[in-house]
Amino acid sequence: MTDIKKGLAGVVVDYTAVSKVNPETNSLLYRGYPVQELAATQPFEAVAYLLWNGELPTDVELAQLRAVERQNRALPADVRAVIDRVPLDAHPMDELRTAVSLIGAQDLAGSGSVLDASGNPEENLARSVRLFAVLPAIVAYGQRRRRGLEPVAPRDDLDYSANFLWMTFGEVPDDVVVDAFNRSMILYAEHSFNASTFTARVITSTLSDLYSAVVGAIGALKGPLHGGANEAVLHIFDEIGDAAAVNGWLDTALAEKRKIMGFGHRVYKRGDSRVPTMKAALDTLVNHYDRPDVAALYDALESEFVARKGIYPNLDYPSGPAYNLIGFDTLTFTPLFVAARVTGWTSHILEQLAANALIRPLSEYNGADERHIDGYVADEAVLAASERPEEAAG
Ligand SMILES: CC(C)(COP(=O)(O)OP(=O)(O)OC[C@H]1O[C@@H](n2cnc3c(N)ncnc32)[C@H](O)[C@@H]1OP(=O)(O)O)[C@@H](O)C(=O)NCCC(=O)NCCS
Numbered sequence: 001m002t003d004i005k006k007g008l009a010g011v012v013v014d015y016t017a018v019s020k021v022n023p024e025t026n027s028l029l030y031r032g033y034p035v036q037e038l039a040a041t042q043p044f045e046a047v048a049y050l051l052w053n054g055e056l057p058t059d060v061e062l063a064q065l066r067a068v069e070r071q072n073r074a075l076p077a078d079v080r081a082v083i084d085r086v087p088l089d090a091h092p093m094d095e096l097r098t099a100v101s102l103i104g105a106q107d108l109a110g111s112g113s114v115l116d117a118s119g120n121p122e123e124n125l126a127r128s129v130r131l132f133a134v135l136p137a138i139v140a141y142g143q144r145r146r147r148g149l150e151p152v153a154p155r156d157d158l159d160y161s162a163n164f165l166w167m168t169f170g171e172v173p174d175d176v177v178v179d180a181f182n183r184s185m186i187l188y189a190e191h192s193f194n195a196s197t198f199t200a201r202v203i204t205s206t207l208s209d210l211y212s213a214v215v216g217a218i219g220a221l222k223g224p225l226h227g228g229a230n231e232a233v234l235h236i237f238d239e240i241g242d243a244a245a246v247n248g249w250l251d252t253a254l255a256e257k258r259k260i261m262g263f264g265h266r267v268y269k270r271g272d273s274r275v276p277t278m279k280a281a282l283d284t285l286v287n288h289y290d291r292p293d294v295a296a297l298y299d300a301l302e303s304e305f306v307a308r309k310g311i312y313p314n315l316d317y318p319s320g321p322a323y324n325l326i327g328f329d330t331l332t333f334t335p336l337f338v339a340a341r342v343t344g345w346t347s348h349i350l351e352q353l354a355a356n357a358l359i360r361p362l363s364e365y366n367g368a369d370e371r372h373i374d375g376y377v378a379d380e381a382v383l384a385a386s387e388r389p390e391e392a393a394g
Pocket residue numbers: 224225226227229258259260261262263264265266267311314315316
């Protein structure tokens with residue numbers, strides 16, 4: 001009997017030097033640095049640099065990255081035009097996927113052959129930085145478009161996180177809000193071989209291009225078992241209403257065998273390493289916006305679900321309500337995850353290309369037994385060739 005690892009659970013498929021998830025100690029390291037230390041001390045741009053290059057930037061390197069990021073942060077007119085053709089009631093992840101697809105087609109136009117598309121490391125790093133720079137404008141415009149608002153032009157005097165909030169809301173919120181948002185971006189940036197990153201690596205392993213890999217990763221991240229969970233958490237909060245209703249709601253949800261979004265993790269079984277840092281950011285926002293009701297609902301659902309099932313919150317649990325307090329629409333939550341995770345995806349794409357092997361697992365067939373088309377007479381030559389698999393296989 002073949003030992004099938006459904007969902008590839010527990011299967012180690014390759015090395016990575018980008019990040020280390022350690023479920024034993026509930027820790028997460030980016031290039032060796034604990035993620036909570038990075039979240040407490042670094043701007044998101046510096047963490048992006050670290051993920052791509054393996055080291056934190058010097059002041060000069062950070063200034064150079066910021067200069068390129070500022071040059072590429074405006075929403076291109078033709079990207080806006082394509083976004084405007086996406087139905088307003090489509091999910092913004094579809095909008096984002098379409099926008100990245102267009103950007104890729106424009107960048108790769110004239111590359112001649114698929115053989116040129118995977119590019120060299122310098123080109124791919126430059127593409128990564130440009131995508132990282134332009135995604136906030138696309139995400140921000142998505143939210144504004146749904147509210148019937150025009151895009152807001154970026155501001156050169158603001159760093160990545162403050163500018164992202166500026167382009168979304170047309171104002172720069174208090175420093176504590178910018179800081180909480182910056183932390184969330186860092187926490188979402190990278191998480192080893194999760195489903196979307198693995199998707200990006202699979203696509204890259206065929207020597208396809210970076211944009212195709214990112215488009216595929218966006219598709220994988222959209223699902224509620226992955227990135228879509230932060231959006232789903234808010235739907236649950238809206239359904240429950242307030243802390244007093246948690247017990248009754250949970251009785252029904254568990255009786256209906258519903259998955260409680262924002263809880264559980266494929267790798268961490270005793271708590272997600274990123275949650276304490278994001279919960280602290282959420283607490284800051286709760287104080288800033290004076291919303292103790294949010295904290296009460298959060299705590300009630302967490303303690304009741306952990307008590308009943310022994311399943312702990314993941315990062316999407318605190319980030320959902322945090323993004324809600326900042327003013328993001330629920331539909332914008334997963335696109336925010338894309339803006340952060342594009343740094344991890346592209347780091348893995350660069351790593352995959354540097355030591356590539358086509359990713360192509362095996363399967364155990366459990367379909368119909370061999371059968372034949374009535375009246376079919378086999379071509380003897382083809383039959384003979386197919387009986388010599390080593391020669392005939394292609
Ligand atoms: C993330 C997730 C897909 C991991 O799945 P997994 O590795 O297959 O989960 P496990 O094998 O640890 O699950 C063990 C049991 O707990 C249950 N479980 C896990 N997470 C659960 C949740 N959030 N709500 C209810 N039950 C859950 C599973 O259904 C399973 O029950 P079973 O043994 O009766 O089948 C799963 O926890 C989940 O769907 N969570 C909700 C979505 C979410 O928040 N995703 C974001 C992840 S960062």
